[in-house]
Amino acid sequence: MNRERLTYLWKYYPNQREEEVWGLIDNVLNKRDKDNMKNVLEIGVELGGSSVFWKDFCMSNGGFYIGLDIEPNRRLKEVDLAYPDLEIYYVDGDSTKKETILEVKELIDAKGKVDFLFLDGDHASETVYLDVVNYYPFLKEGGVFAFHDYLEPPVQEAVDILKRDNIISYSSDGLFATEYSKSVDNMGIYYFIKE
Numbered sequence: 202m203n204r205e206r207l208t209y210l211w212k213y214y215p216n217q218r219e220e221e222v223w224g225l226i227d228n229v230l231n232k233r234d235k236d237n238m239k240n241v242l243e244i245g246v247e248l249g250g251s252s253v254f255w256k257d258f259c260m261s262n263g264g265f266y267i268g269l270d271i272e273p274n275r276r277l278k279e280v281d282l283a284y285p286d287l288e289i290y291y292v293d294g295d296s297t298k299k300e301t302i303l304e305v306k307e308l309i310d311a312k313g314k315v316d317f318l319f320l321d322g323d324h325a326s327e328t329v330y331l332d333v334v335n336y337y338p339f340l341k342e343g344g345v346f347a348f349h350d351y352l353e354p355p356v357q358e359a360v361d362i363l364k365r366d367n368i369i370s371y372s373s374d375g376l377f378a379t380e381y382s383k384s385v386d387n388m389g390i391y392y393f394i395k396e
């Protein structure tokens with residue numbers, strides 16, 4: 202994806218900073234080959250504003266998108282009209298509940314694991330921790346997992362505990378998507394590559 206396309210997609214109201222998302226796309230996602238950047242799982246869809254970035258990759262590379270949110274009613278219907286040929290699945294529920302995890306597992310069992318996991322659901326420390334414990338197994342080895350709002354203390358605390366407890370295995374320590382990510386109050390896209 203190029204920068205012009207990202208700017209164009211900004212019209213869907215993502216709860217993001219363009220500079221940060223561009224850092225992740227340009228420095229990480231664009232560098233992966235098509236077969237390793239096609240299937241995506243996003244926790245925390247809200248209006249669908251960030252989903253379009255990932256759906257663009259899924260569509261260009263022949264993959265599928267799974268979006269999970271506890272409040273499906275806010276999702277903007279027009280977002281998906283731009284992706285008529287893409288396989289899009291929504292799981293509506295609390296990410297920490299057994300039945301929600303099972304629904305995602307059934308999809309993953311049928312379709313295969315994902316290349317990219319974007320975590321932007323509930324930002325309480327315990328939930329971030331549980332979301333990784335429960336959904337990290339659905340990410341392929343070598344896949345990318347990224348946390349939004351890493352600069353919020355509860356998210357950072359959860360990531361520290363996940364690292365301390367060896368819940369996540371990664372080939373390099375967590376990295377900010379851009380220098381800019383470090384300086385934005387209460388945001389920050391932080392990513393790992395799964396080992």
Ligand SMILES: C[S@@+](CC[C@H](N)C(=O)[O-])C[C@H]1O[C@@H](n2cnc3c(N)ncnc32)[C@H](O)[C@@H]1O
Binds near residue numbers: 248297
């Ligand atoms: C910050 S918003 C996501 C923003 C979106 N990724 C974007 O950039 O446009 C967080 C979303 O997480 C959802 N959420 C909060 N707690 C959740 C939970 N326990 N399970 C699933 N989704 C949850 C909220 O309903 C909300 O839509």
